[in-house]
Amino acid sequence: MAQQQVDISAMSLEQLNTYKGQFENEIKQLHARHSGLKQAEGRFRQSKDALAAISKDDEGRRMLVPLTQSLYVPGELGDPDQLLVELGTGYYIEKTQQGATELLDRKIGTVSKNAEDINTVVASKQQNYDAIVQMMQVKMAQIQERRSELQRQQDRSG
Secondary structure (H helix, E strand, O other): OOOOOOOHHHOOHHHHHHHHHHHHHHHHHHHHHHHHHHHHHHHHHHHHHHHHOOOHHHOOOEEEEEOOOOOEEEEEOOOOOOEEEEEEOOEEEEEOHHHHHHHHHHHHHHHHHHHHHHHHHHHHHHHHHHHHHHHHHHHHHHHHHHHHHHHHHHHHHO
């Protein structure tokens, strides 16, 4: 996606303030997305840890099986090397323990990369935001200087 270059030095204070607000909103939304991705990554890591804790000795072990984050049903572990793994949006597939671990590793990698990409975008947006704030300060200082100059001229002539 091509980025449009804008000369912020040619903008009015009002225009800069509008852009500043837009960047604040974009940065806030990106932080929320990043937080969601980090939470998902944490859940995948927890799943991977739980998966690693399953051994052949666990066959027949009774446990609570999560259907949602808050709903669990009683279950019994059949073959510890044949696991039902959620692919997403309600689709499940049977995988070996190694296959399930590899799937979780791929999901963790994808989510982690997406979070890093968002961090890169946030850094760029933050630089733009900082440049806008700095330009606003320059323009406000110029306005203040003009007011002071006008006041001095009025004092001399009055």
